[in-house]
Amino acid sequence: MNQYRGFTEKNKAKKKKGQVPIRLNILFISVFLIFSLLIVQLGVVQILNGQEAQHQINQAENTPTEKAVPRGKMYDSNHQLILDNQAVKSITYTPPKNGDTAQKRLEIAEQLADYITIIKDEKKLDKTIRERDKKEYWYLQKQDRVHDLLTAEEREELSKSEEYQAELDAITVDNLAEIDWTPDLKNVIAIKKELDSAKELSPHIVVNDGLTEEEYALVAEHLNDLPGIDAVIDWDRKEIFGETLSSFFGKLTTSEQGIPSENSQYYLSHGYTWNDRVGTSGLEQEYEHILRGRKEKVKYSTDSNGNVISSDIIVPGERGKDLVLSVDMDFQTEVDKIVEEELKTAINNPASNSGYLEDALAVVMNPQTGDVLALSGIHYDKEKKEYLNQAYKTIYDAHEPGSAVKGATLLAGYQEGVVDIGSRLSDRAIKIQSTPKFSSHKYLGNSISDLYALEESSNVYMARIAIAIAGATYQENKPLYNFDYSAFNTMRNYYSQFGLGIKTGIDLPFEATGVTGANPAQGNLMHLAIGQYDTYTTLQLAQYVSTIANGGYRMKPRLVKEIREPGNGEGQPGNILEAFSPEVLNRVDMDEKYIDQVQEGFRRVFTNGTAANQWRGFPYEVAGKTGTAQRTKYKTDEDGEPVKVAETENLSLVGYSPLKDPEIAFAIIVPENGTGIGRHQVHHAIGKRIVEAYYKMKNNLDSQKEED
Known part of the structure; x- marks a missing residue:
């Protein structure tokens, strides 16, 4: 009896011991299957969706851009300030990475038009809005009728850009007459034209000339509702002595003009962006590399849709160096x-x-x-x-x-x-x-x-x-x-x-x-x-x-005697960076x-x-x-x-x-x-x-x- 009982217990122990490896095997098999599925999924992502995935990553990356700073000032030989910078309130638009659609820009323009009028003279506004601008607006507003503008045969041999142009050409005067072109609507179109001119992740001035304090305040108050829009301080030149010597100070491009197209490659290769203002004549042009200063570098973080979600200053801006002239x-x-x-x-x-x-x-x-x-x-x-x-x-x-x-x-x-x-x-x-x-x-x-x-x-x-x-x-x-x-x-x-x-x-x-x-x-x-x-x-x-x-001795005439560090705000130029010695051209x-x-x-x-x-x-x-x-x-x-x-x-x-x-x-x-x-x-x-x-x-x- 005792022998039988001992035999039975031994069998039970053996049976229990044999069940442990089976459970481990099941666990190992399950883990193997899970990892296999992950590997397969990664392969699918890598092989089939890799390009799209990388595109999404790129869209969410941090992208640096630069902001202009005030230009250097000019002083006469007695350090009397003669050319200064004047703060100008401005409204800017910074498109997201890869840009906004035309429809989206129109929506932003409609929102912005609730707060600002960028051209207050109606005659000037009428000259600004061309027939093409009206056709582009009609195109966006009548999307359900755009397809009927051209036949299938007409579309067949056209590229996308040619097709769009052909569609605009097909819009008739009668089509345009369907819309009431009020001053308010023209203001929307004028704003959209400015938005259309902006380059991605590069602040573009929508308006500064004629912007009222009330308009600036309204936009600043509603920035959260205006994607890409900002209320900032821009800078313009102020000639302290009026017309005296002003023709030698020279002129700058406007923010709308940006860098001259004929020299764009030169400027872009030297760190300029498309809407930077540059000197086009006089001392502004001759000493552009001195007066421009160091732009503020900003890092924008964008989401997967390309929208800017945050920004950080990674290089502080510094206004341009000052010039001391030979003239009293x-x-x-x-x-x-x-x-x-x-x-x-x-x-x-x-x-x-x-x-x-x-x-x-x-x-x-x-x-x-x-x-x-x-x-x-x-x-x-x-x-x-x-x-x-x-x-x-x-x-x-x-x-x-x-x-x-x-x-x-x-x-x-x-x-x-x-x-x-x-x-x-x-x-x-x-x-x-x-x-x-x-x-x-x-x-x-x-x-x-x-x-x-x-x-x-x-x-x-x-x-x-x-x-x-x-x-x-x-x-x-x-x-x-x-x-x-x-x-x-x-x-x-x-x-x-x-x-x-x-x-x-x-x-x-x-x-x-x-x-x-x-x-x-x-x-x-x-x-x-x-x-x-x-x-x-x-x-x-x-x-x-x-x-x-x-x-x-034929001496080289000079208008600039010294280049100086930016002043300390007390109306005087800073320390001397370079003093130009008299130059003999020939004896x-x-x-x-x-x-x-x-x-x-x-x-x-x-x-x-x-x-x-x-x-x-x-x-x-x-x-x-x-x-x-x-x-x-x-x-x-x-x-x-x-x-x-x-x-x-x-x-x-x-x-x-x-x-x-x-x-x-x-x-x-x-x-x-x-x-x-x-x-x-x-x-x-x-x-x-x-x-x-x-x-x-x-x-x-x-x-x-x-x-x-």
Whole structure:
């Protein structure tokens, strides 16, 4: 009995022990099946849906973008703020990654139109909304009828874009008449046009100009209901001194224009976005890389639908670096006042006003450093009867200056060896066959010296130099024998050493070089020698006289002296990052004694010569040269023939002060004056007042330094 019971218990133990592996096997099999299913599912995702899955991941990724910052400011030479930034409230739209649909943008525009009107002038609004804009709106509103616009056969061979265009073309005037095009609806369409212009994840300004405080506040209050819309602060330029020097500050593109399309690749490769504002002229363009600053970099997080769900600043923005200019704005303002007042006097003087007189131009610079001290151009608008500040003409407009260039002509003669210090020539009029008689403003004698030729502005002396440079032999009323036409190039090469006929190198993106006469007739070489053939800008003339004033060094004109860190908000620029040293472009290829001789001739012009009557008793030392260029005005008659209608004269004056180590050089051109007796000597009046204003400014600055 006991044996039986022991046997039974052993069997039960064995049976129980055999059941454990079966359960484990079932568990292992279940786990295996589950992992197998997961592996199969992963394979399906990877092989069949991998691209779509990656697309979803990409949509949810973090995407960086950048926001513009205020541009650098500009200060004058005394650190007086002259170009600032002005905060402008703006409404922006940032499309999600991969963009919004046109229907979605319309919905946003309809919501936004409840709070803002982006074009408040109805006439301007009507011009803004084109027929295509109306057709696009009809297209979105009449989706149930779009399919009927084209037949199946018409659609068959069209691409998607061609099909869309064909559908728009098929929308008729009667179709458009189904909609009441109210001002409110046009406002919606105008807003949508701005939304359509935005690039993905790049803030686009929908409106800033004319945005009211109430509109800005309403949008800011409802941002949660306006996907992609933000109320932000944009920046515009504020010119502290109005029009004074503004043409040299330059212009910026608008946010709507963005970067210029013709240079888009350049800008994009340098970190710009499509709607960035950039300089398109003047200092804004020349120093764009300095003024632009470091943009604020923002990381946007988007959901799987591409909507922005959060943003974080990963690189703080920093406004652009500041520029310190060479110009003293108080002096610049005074020069503008002087030029305008003297131009008014000339225009109101019947003997001065030829009927064509409308401009007066002046450039002032430091001949030792090339620093531009003032650029002034005043234009009289005859129709509006207004005097306008057009200082850009000092660099972009070129004129025949007349005898002001005779210093360069005499130096060319010295260097070519056709005259020397003390050389005497006859001032008797020159008559070349088939050309008008060539004479000075009066007969100066049969044997005049080089200094006297400058002092009294002998045309004939300079013409004889030109003939000698050409290697020609002169006989009265006959052609010049053995005339070497390369003399035109020889003389222009000498002129170019002073900056005449070539770029001065000023730190601006563009400057004119004047017009080179194209008719190499023998008589024109003589006119070239007295400044009545090629044309030059006022800045070129200022560089020319500066080169003579400083002993033969052509200095590069500059408007910017320093680049500085952004200021601390107290109206002063920050620390110096870069100070520009004076730059010598070239040393004229002439013996120093010859330059000294011309300097002496220029001194005599103001003490005994053609400028003496106007400058007698002037309290400051001044040397320089006067110039008068005859200009004949023509009109075309009924037969197409030119008919002379008036004789005018360009009046010019170049000079410097003081005689030793000169601090100021100036050039003045007043084109198209009358020729009457008793006319206003506008160029001399401007010159004297500019020199007086300079010394007054200098004395004031010296007094301030002593007080400090």
